[in-house]
Amino acid sequence: MAGFRGWWIWQRLKGRARVLGQMKRALALFVPMLADVVRGRYRPVPWPALLWMTAAAAYLVSPLDLIPDVLVLIGIVDDVVIVGWLLTRVDNALADYRRWRETTCPDAP
Template identity: 70%
Template sequence: MAGFKAWNIAARLKRRGGALAQMARAMRLFVPMCGDVLKGRYRPVPWSAIGWMALAVIYLVSPLDLIPDVLLLVGVLDDVVIVGWLLTRVDAALADYRRWKGIDMPVRRPPPR
């Protein structure tokens, strides 16, 4: 039974919940941040967040990958992992923007076992 629990997808997602929350928050905040920057309401411009997001989009649409998408599951999986990591970098770069908006909520971490 213990070996089966290690492969339990729900348990794995629960352990990775912090990273998934960071990715979702980055995607939710990036477009409003760009709007605030373009309207001049938010300064300084978070160039690192813009750069990380540009890298994520470029990697996602680029035909050049670490593992070609022709290898169906593995090829798509590398896209998910790399773009997910880049989105966590976007989220970290948006920390000052979240504080400015008054929505700086810490990402929930699962309690240690």
């Protein structure tokens, strides 16, 4: 039974690693995408990505919270979960930009 439990935990961690990778990729691509949009190099403007990132930033700085940060551990965890979910939406919205960047800037990280 212990082996089965370990397998389940490993699968959960692997799933979370994928989400963490999406969050990291969204943060790494958002600023270059914004610069390419402002310079006119990339069109059409990925409005969904801009809106999701705005929502994530607004949630982080907003004094309104789903669970108040006064409840230290739980309050911070809800922020991480919600902002993480929003960043995965940003990553999904940047799929076209990611493909464009890979074809036009193959040496870019």
